[in-house]
Amino acid sequence: SSASTPIRATLFPGDGIGPEISESVKQIFKAADVPIEWEEHYVGTEIDPRTQSFLTWESLESVRQNRVGLKGPMATPIGKGHRSLNLTLRKELNLYANVRPCYSLPGYKTRYDNVNLITIRENTEGEYSGLEHQVVRGVVESLKIITRQASLRVAEYAFHYAKAHGRERVSAIHKANIMQKTDGLFLKCCREVANKYPEITYEEVVIDNCCMMLVKNPALFDVLVMPNLYGDIISDLCAGLVGGLGLTPSCNIGEGGIALAEAVHGSAPDIAGKNLANPTALLLSSVTMLRHLDLHDKASQIQNAILDTIAEGKYRTADLGGSSKTTEFTNAIIDHL
Amino acid sequence: SSASTPIRATLFPGDGIGPEISESVKQIFKAADVPIEWEEHYVGTEIDPRTQSFLTWESLESVRQNRVGLKGPMATPIGKGHRSLNLTLRKELNLYANVRPCYSLPGYKTRYDNVNLITIRENTEGEYSGLEHQVVRGVVESLKIITRQASLRVAEYAFHYAKAHGRERVSAIHKANIMQKTDGLFLKCCREVANKYPEITYEEVVIDNCCMMLVKNPALFDVLVMPNLYGDIISDLCAGLVGGLGLTPSCNIGEGGIALAEAVHGSAPDIAGKNLANPTALLLSSVTMLRHLDLHDKASQIQNAILDTIAEGKYRTADLGGSSKTTEFTNAIIDHL
Numbered sequence: 196s197s198a199s200t201p202i203r204a205t206l207f208p209g210d211g212i213g214p215e216i217s218e219s220v221k222q223i224f225k226a227a228d229v230p231i232e233w234e235e236h237y238v239g240t241e242i243d244p245r246t247q248s249f250l251t252w253e254s255l256e257s258v259r260q261n262r263v264g265l266k267g268p269m270a271t272p273i274g275k276g277h278r279s280l281n282l283t284l285r286k287e288l289n290l291y292a293n294v295r296p297c298y299s300l301p302g303y304k305t306r307y308d309n310v311n312l313i314t315i316r317e318n319t320e321g322e323y324s325g326l327e328h329q330v331v332r333g334v335v336e337s338l339k340i341i342t343r344q345a346s347l348r349v350a351e352y353a354f355h356y357a358k359a360h361g362r363e364r365v366s367a368i369h370k371a372n373i374m375q376k377t378d379g380l381f382l383k384c385c386r387e388v389a390n391k392y393p394e395i396t397y398e399e400v401v402i403d404n405c406c407m408m409l410v411k412n413p414a415l416f417d418v419l420v421m422p423n424l425y426g427d428i429i430s431d432l433c434a435g436l437v438g439g440l441g442l443t444p445s446c447n448i449g450e451g452g453i454a455l456a457e458a459v460h461g462s463a464p465d466i467a468g469k470n471l472a473n474p475t476a477l478l479l480s481s482v483t484m485l486r487h488l489d490l491h492d493k494a495s496q497i498q499n500a501i502l503d504t505i506a507e508g509k510y511r512t513a514d515l516g517g518s519s520k521t522t523e524f525t526n527a528i529i530d531h532l
Numbered sequence: 533s534s535a536s537t538p539i540r541a542t543l544f545p546g547d548g549i550g551p552e553i554s555e556s557v558k559q560i561f562k563a564a565d566v567p568i569e570w571e572e573h574y575v576g577t578e579i580d581p582r583t584q585s586f587l588t589w590e591s592l593e594s595v596r597q598n599r600v601g602l603k604g605p606m607a608t609p610i611g612k613g614h615r616s617l618n619l620t621l622r623k624e625l626n627l628y629a630n631v632r633p634c635y636s637l638p639g640y641k642t643r644y645d646n647v648n649l650i651t652i653r654e655n656t657e658g659e660y661s662g663l664e665h666q667v668v669r670g671v672v673e674s675l676k677i678i679t680r681q682a683s684l685r686v687a688e689y690a691f692h693y694a695k696a697h698g699r700e701r702v703s704a705i706h707k708a709n710i711m712q713k714t715d716g717l718f719l720k721c722c723r724e725v726a727n728k729y730p731e732i733t734y735e736e737v738v739i740d741n742c743c744m745m746l747v748k749n750p751a752l753f754d755v756l757v758m759p760n761l762y763g764d765i766i767s768d769l770c771a772g773l774v775g776g777l778g779l780t781p782s783c784n785i786g787e788g789g790i791a792l793a794e795a796v797h798g799s800a801p802d803i804a805g806k807n808l809a810n811p812t813a814l815l816l817s818s819v820t821m822l823r824h825l826d827l828h829d830k831a832s833q834i835q836n837a838i839l840d841t842i843a844e845g846k847y848r849t850a851d852l853g854g855s856s857k858t859t860e861f862t863n864a865i866i867d868h869l
């Protein structure tokens with residue numbers, strides 16, 4: 196992709212602090228001369244009075260056409276019959292893998308140093324089937340669905356990612372000692388794919404043990420791949436190791452190479468509109484989007500500017516113990532470009 | 533219970549290092565004059581040649597009669613049709629709540645100070661139903677079952693425990709934003725019980741967020757109560773905060789006041805019989821058993837001796853970076869009694 200033909204990318208700023216942190220991304224992309232033209236759509240909990248819609252067909256179609264997008268936080272609409280918008284997007288766009296790089300930010304101290312993990316989460320099935328019912332009064336059941344197709348697909352993605360990024364080990368996380376058939380199928384698929392990547396070490400780790408090992412010594416892991424709910428849990432745990440969801444990027448991968456990067460933190464309505472939000476998670480997510488587009492120079496330039504600004508420590512938002520406004524932090528990043 | 537009539541308690545030493553660490557408990561109880569008479573039964577993966585059994589009726593009946601017991605680690609028998617012996621015991625004895633105190637050991641440094649948490653896990657249903665099947669080739673499902681009865685029972689236990697131990701807060705851990713019916717029922721039951729304990733603060737925390745908060749700041753929590761799988765995951769995570777399963781006690785509570793304390797770590801066949809095992813988890817579990825029997829003086833005496841020995845640091849087993857034998861560590865505890 197040459198700098199002369201801009202790439203169209205969808206932007207869903209989202210709810211709450213979404214618009215402010217999206218503005219930060221737009222300004223930094225502009226300052227860095229990133230050849231992206233944003234196509235902005237509103238998806239969120241404020242209903243358009245004419246369409247009465249939280250999510251329009253045009254918004255979905257925009258991502259389908261552009262094949263690449265960035266989304267801010269979205270609250271879940273209140274009222275019956277509404278699933279989380281996050282889940283609806285995953286489903287409608289068939290975003291089958293959620294990739295979350297999780298690394299220590301230089302200069303931002305937590306209990307852990309040199310964390311450098313990638314969690315890859317199956318994003319479409321498992322415990323998120325939505326199939327639940329009451330059997331008799333006081334007895335309810337929910338169905339966890341694991342398919343060969345979705346398991347192979349996410350395993351393929353994980354090994355492909357590991358190889359492309361020079362990673363050495365893939366750990367499949369499971370509870371197949373209890374759920375022998377469902378998690379057993381997931382593992383079987385991972386093993387099949389692992390056989391095609393002899394250069395990558397493959398191991399299987401039970402989820403409870405994995406969580407214990409992660410908090411004791413995260414360096415034991417490299418790339419982790421897992422079914423939906425385990426991925427939900429472990430990716431947040433990993434984010435906690437380096438400071439939380441406000442600092443960690445995320446990117447959803449769909450069939451045919453669609454990528455929808457997203458900040459997975461909440462919409463923080465309490466501080467919305469106050470110029471207090473930390474745009475780091477959305478910014479680092481936009482970096483994963485650039486890498487997906489093979490715009491590695493721009494990606495590195497922006498990523499380094501973000502990390503340098505945080506490391507310098509002069510401009511930090513309140514959640515990191517500083518007193519900078521969103522715009523001050525953004526300008527500091529631009530100065531570091 | 534007066535010192536003159538000994539209390540009969542069942543002991544399942546278990547597999548691997550089980551007999552050695554059980555020996556440590558027996559010697560320390562003897563040295564501390566604990567009025568317990570052990571009734572020892574073998575439950576484990578070595579089949580009795582005559583009975584061809586991993587687990588005899590007599591062993592189960594011993595716990596049912598004595599109402600109190602201690603178990604070491606048990607490996608899962610190899611071969612078709614065998615569930616984990618741990619699970620079989622939970623089921624047969626209706627051990628509905630698994631209580632795991634998790635606290636920092638003075639003098640044993642981890643990344644976390646002053647951890648002091650109690651996880652209470654529903655131990656009989658949820659994702660552990662064992663109900664799984666293949667729908668069509670390549671599509672498998674497993675059933676998670678949540679019942680009002682089991683949820684109320686474990687919630688009651690958690691609030692009762694919190695009150696009895698002067699704890700201020702109970703957090704119910706869930707994923708009801710996704711599993712609205714199953715985890716929703718669990719929460720509903722917790723709320724009903726919470727209403728009866730106005731002096732205890734009740735809150736609900738989504739499991740992914742809980743894991744992130746736990747690794748960032750475990751002091752945010754006090755008593756945590758949750759369905760089976762979440763409890764499996766979070767109790768191991770919490771153990772990791774203070775050093776791992778080799779250092780944390782566990783006690784299973786059954787209907788009618790049965791208590792089966794257990795070390796939840798593995799049977800470590802690689803070091804079995806070498807006098808290298810760390811008996812701390814089983815010892816601290818035996819302390820929870822004594823507290824269950826209201827033998828608080830003996831419990832405190834033994835607990836302090838264990839903690840003092842570890843804090844002193846002179847005698848530590850290899851897993852804690854020392855070079856003491858199991859017996860040396862045990863004798864050091866006896867000296868501290």
Ligand SMILES: CC(C)[C@H](C(=O)O)[C@@H](O)C(=O)O
Nearest residue numbers: 279281282427459709710740
């Ligand atoms: C908001 C919620 C439905 C969602 C999930 O459970 O997947 C969130 O936790 C995430 O990880 O994106």
Ligand SMILES: CC(C)[C@H](C(=O)O)[C@@H](O)C(=O)O
Nearest residue numbers: 372373403616618619764796
């Ligand atoms: C061994 C295994 C079946 C067991 C469980 O999953 O409950 C273990 O992890 C535990 O926590 O006791």
